[in-house]
Amino acid sequence: MTTTQPVLHISSLTKHYGGVKALTDANFRLMPGEHAAIVGDNGAGKSTFVRLITGVEQPNSGDICLNNQKVSFHSPLDAREQGIETVYQTLALAEDLDVPANIFLGREITRLNLGPLSILNHKAMREKSTEMLSTTGVKIQDMSESLRGMSGGQRQCVAIARAAGFAKKLIILDEPTAALGVAETARVELIIKGLKQQGIPLIIISHNLRQVFDLVDRIWVFRQGRIICNRLTRQTNPEEIVGLITGAIDPANLSPEETKEEALTC
Numbered sequence: 379m380t381t382t383q384p385v386l387h388i389s390s391l392t393k394h395y396g397g398v399k400a401l402t403d404a405n406f407r408l409m410p411g412e413h414a415a416i417v418g419d420n421g422a423g424k425s426t427f428v429r430l431i432t433g434v435e436q437p438n439s440g441d442i443c444l445n446n447q448k449v450s451f452h453s454p455l456d457a458r459e460q461g462i463e464t465v466y467q468t469l470a471l472a473e474d475l476d477v478p479a480n481i482f483l484g485r486e487i488t489r490l491n492l493g494p495l496s497i498l499n500h501k502a503m504r505e506k507s508t509e510m511l512s513t514t515g516v517k518i519q520d521m522s523e524s525l526r527g528m529s530g531g532q533r534q535c536v537a538i539a540r541a542a543g544f545a546k547k548l549i550i551l552d553e554p555t556a557a558l559g560v561a562e563t564a565r566v567e568l569i570i571k572g573l574k575q576q577g578i579p580l581i582i583i584s585h586n587l588r589q590v591f592d593l594v595d596r597i598w599v600f601r602q603g604r605i606i607c608n609r610l611t612r613q614t615n616p617e618e619i620v621g622l623i624t625g626a627i628d629p630a631n632l633s634p635e636e637t638k639e640e641a642l643t644c
């Protein structure tokens with residue numbers, strides 16, 4: 379028996395859009411410091427799952443527990459305030475703003491806080507942004523330049539640096555390298571490995587099995603709106619994961635203690 383509690387524990391999470399069963403009865407957990415991957419075909423329910431646990435949408439039913447406390451996020455801001463940072467599949471960055479403005483979007487540092495008349499502390503935001511980017515190893519020549527002129531990789535690194543800088547409990551990345559080239563992907567993977575060393579729990583959605591096997595401790599397989607099983611990375615292989623994703627392998631034929639997450643309440 380281990381006494382370690384999961385950072386995140388999800389029970390019976392369900393979301394239906396009319397007749398579309400995007401996610402049914404999903405059970406999931408993430409342990410302290412653990413990096414987990416979510417894999418599955420298009421339409422398997424991966425992004426829905428992320429939207430539910432980050433407050434973008436509300437589930438029809440099910441429980442989300444963060445550090446053993448039942449939570450219910452009413453907005454992404456709500457989730458962020460409780461320490462969950464997310465980089466969504468569609469990047470939520472403002473092209474016309476510079477790096478510090480993007481990093482502090484929605485949580486600007488002020489010199490004088492008078493609501494709409496607040497005075498922003500640009501110097502503090504610039505310095506803090508430089509610090510946050512340097513911990514991720516990202517180099518931006520000119521911090522006052524807008525994101526418009528930057529490559530996809532640089533933008534993604536800004537988004538991940540922002541998430542890493544603010545995340546207190548958990549980072550979620552939805553397909554962070556899907557649009558990136560080889561060198562840019564390598565850079566993002568280095569950032570993720572750095573987060574592992576820092577002990578920050580992370581969930582990554584990825585179609586890239588090489589990347590998944592390189593980065594995470596545990597793999598969760600989604601299929602047709604259900605989480606069908608989870609496997610410790612060191613106890614599985616890419617062929618088995620592909621078989622589970624496509625349905626060629628029935629999870630019922632795998633060792634049961636490895637595959638099923640019991641529905642628990644916190």
Ligand SMILES: Nc1ncnc2c1ncn2[C@@H]1O[C@H](COP(=O)(O)OP(=O)(O)O)[C@@H](O)[C@H]1O
Pocket residue numbers: 395398399400418419420421422423424425426427
């Ligand atoms: N807002 C929505 N309205 C209706 N159907 C949706 C909505 N979002 C997702 N779906 C459907 O739910 C299923 C799961 O989608 P999604 O979570 O985006 O899958 P994935 O990220 O694994 O590709 C798909 O059939 C998709 O068409």
Ligand SMILES: [Mg+2]
Pocket residue numbers: 424425426467
């Ligand atoms: Mg998706």
